[in-house]
Amino acid sequence: xxxxxxILRIMALCFSSVILLxxxxxxxxxxxxxxxxxxxxxxxxxxxxxxxxxxxxxxxADVMVKSGMKxxxxxxxxxxxxxxxxxxxxxxxxANKKQFPSGIKAVADYVHSxxxxxxxxxxxGNKTCAGRPGSxxxxxxxxxxxxxxxVDYVKYDWCDTKxxxxxxxxxxxxxxxxxxxxxxxxxxxEWGDNKPWExxxxxxxxxxxxxxxDPCWNCEHSHGSWSSWGVLRILDKQEGLRKYAGPGxxxxxxxxxxxxxxxxxxDRSHFSLWxxxxxxxxxxxxxxxMSDNTRKILTNKEMIAINQDALGIQALKWIDDGDIExxxxxxxxxxxxxxxxxxxxxxKIYVHNWPFNEMKDDISKHEINFNKQHFNWKNVWTDATGxxxxxxxxxxxxxxxxxxxxxxxx
Numbered sequence: 001x002x003x004x005x006x007i008l009r010i011m012a013l014c015f016s017s018v019i020l021l022x023x024x025x026x027x028x029x030x031x032x033x034x035x036x037x038x039x040x041x042x043x044x045x046x047x048x049x050x051x052x053x054x055x056x057x058x059x060x061a062d063v064m065v066k067s068g069m070k071x072x073x074x075x076x077x078x079x080x081x082x083x084x085x086x087x088x089x090x091x092x093x094x095a096n097k098k099q100f101p102s103g104i105k106a107v108a109d110y111v112h113s114x115x116x117x118x119x120x121x122x123x124x125g126n127k128t129c130a131g132r133p134g135s136x137x138x139x140x141x142x143x144x145x146x147x148x149x150x151v152d153y154v155k156y157d158w159c160d161t162k163x164x165x166x167x168x169x170x171x172x173x174x175x176x177x178x179x180x181x182x183x184x185x186x187x188x189x190e191w192g193d194n195k196p197w198e199x200x201x202x203x204x205x206x207x208x209x210x211x212x213x214d215p216c217w218n219c220e221h222s223h224g225s226w227s228s229w230g231v232l233r234i235l236d237k238q239e240g241l242r243k244y245a246g247p248g249x250x251x252x253x254x255x256x257x258x259x260x261x262x263x264x265x266x267d268r269s270h271f272s273l274w275x276x277x278x279x280x281x282x283x284x285x286x287x288x289x290m291s292d293n294t295r296k297i298l299t300n301k302e303m304i305a306i307n308q309d310a311l312g313i314q315a316l317k318w319i320d321d322g323d324i325e326x327x328x329x330x331x332x333x334x335x336x337x338x339x340x341x342x343x344x345x346x347x348k349i350y351v352h353n354w355p356f357n358e359m360k361d362d363i364s365k366h367e368i369n370f371n372k373q374h375f376n377w378k379n380v381w382t383d384a385t386g387x388x389x390x391x392x393x394x395x396x397x398x399x400x401x402x403x404x405x406x407x408x409x410x
Contacts, residue, residue, distance in 0.1 A: 030174050031183040035205030036247045037308040039153070039185060039280045041076025041119065042069075043255045046213075046284025050082035050130055053099040054107050061114045063287040070115060072299040073308060076153050076185075077111050078119030078282065079104075084132035092141050093133060105149040112150065119153030119185075120146055124169040125160025134160060136169075139176040147182035155187040156204075166194040167203070174203045187252065187280075191226075192237070197244035197251065206250040206280050210237045213284075215257035217266050217399055218343075231257075231270045232343060238277060242314040243363050245278055251314065252280050259285030259294035265400035268381065269341060271297050272401045275307035276315040276329050276339050302380040302405065306337045313364045315339065319357060324350050324396070328359055330366040336375070336406040342396035349395050354388040375406035 042060055044052050061077050064070050083104070085094040095104045108118040122142055123134035135142045135156075146154060156173055158166070170188055177184050188204035190196050196207035214221050216230040229237070234253050245251045253274055258267045274281055283298055290298075306329065315329035315337070323344035329337040342348045360367040375388045380403045386392065387409060394402050 029178060030186055030203060030205065030248075031178070032248060034183055034185045034248075035250065037310070037312065038250045038278050039076060039187070039206065039282070040072075040074040040304070040308075041078055041117075041153070041281075042074065042283045042287060043078040043080050043119070043155075045080035046215075046255050046257060046260060047286050052079065052082055054102055057107055058110050060287050061111045061116055064116060065114050067287060067290070067295055068299045069283075069287070069295075072301050073304050074116075074281075074283070074298075076117050076119045076282070078121070078153055078155060079107075080121045080155065081123075081128050081130040081157070082132060083120065084128070087133060087138070090141075091138055092145055093138065103149070104151070108150040108152075117152035118150070119155060119187075120149075120151045121155045121157065122173075123157040123159050123161075124164060124166075124173070125158070127160040129157055129159040135173065136160075136164070139173045140179060143173070143176035143180040143184075146177075146184060147180035150182070151184060153185045153187065155189055158190045158193070166190055166196070167199045170196075170200060170203050189252075197241055201244070201249045205248060206252040208252045208254060209241060210234050210254065213254040213257055215260040215262055217262060231262075231266065231273070235273055235277075239317075242277075242316065245312070245314045247312040250278055250280060253277060254279075255282040255284040257284055258297055259283075259290045263399065264293050264297075265397050267294065267297050269399055269401045271300070272303055272339055272381075272403050273327075273341070275303045276327055276337055276403070278307060278312065278314040278329075281307055300380065302378075303403065306331065306380070306403075306405070311364075313366075316359075316361050316363070318359055321350075323348060326352070328361075330361065330364050331405075334408045336366075336368070337380075338377075338404045338406060340394060340396055340402040340404075342398060342400055345398050347395060347397050349393065352392040352394070354390075354392065374409040376409050377404040377406045379403065380405055 085096040111118045125134045126136045127134050186204045188207040191211050192209040200207045212228040214228040218232040219230040221228045241251050258271050309331045311332050313330045315327040318328040319326040325341045327339040354370040358369050370388050378385050
């Protein structure tokens, strides 16, 4: 009898352990319903840095609606670094009272009233990149605070992280967000230093693949121990990464610089490349004063549809012809997006022979024999149309793109 009791106790203990492990396992998940397509929104850092306050954030929400960006699919208004005040006696983070006198919850309520969502920023170290309180040792408290403020998005940076294990640090914050109970998209901003694409699929909804962007075409700006990069430099650093991206886990090429000083052609190329590469599309300009050309680029619904396609396949660099590079992206219902990029400093006339150039994508398992499969195409920037029966001859201005959407010919 005593032996039977011991056996029952052991069985109960084992059962309890299994239940506990199941509960822990269930808790240790990101919110899978988020990020099924790359996130679209706006972030304060590129233009404003630390010069932020609640009025400006509310203004951005207003303009996102009035400008047509919300109708085009943008939904997040993200507050970056420098919103922080001090921690209270219990260790909970507070908003800076001078910049956000009404508190983050009031800002979130306002943003939500516009049909949009609010994002916030923190860092895995003791200090953020701007020297504000980071989340190290306070991850669960900070996630509880964000949830209580009805935050929808967390960008998590990587400053002040000497001797910290990145996978462990980001897993801890992921678990803290899950424990807080409010679905929040988790954006990993680790700069690609520790190859997050190899370990972060189950941790975050996107991960940065490079250091910070700079509003230039093909430059590197050194800041001593790190550099910021132009559009082409970031594009080139995506080589070999497309196999890691897909619904719920995206390669993040950083916030966009559209409207921040490059030429119209460069802005169009920048936006088109980020879209076809399935990067999150996070605007970084001052929406209140953007030109009509900038607005048209940011709200091109056909380009956004390519980014938001349900298959979630990042574009393949199909053909490298020196100054001209051609990217192709399989889309739902048998469509394809094809982008012709002119990297050169002068206009190029390019002739593309469709039947001569078969396409085979080993990663997505898509392939096209243009001798047997025929497509109609539409230029998503000019609305010009054509088909793949004959050669395509296009003029591509310096630093510009031509983007075609191919639809199977019936």
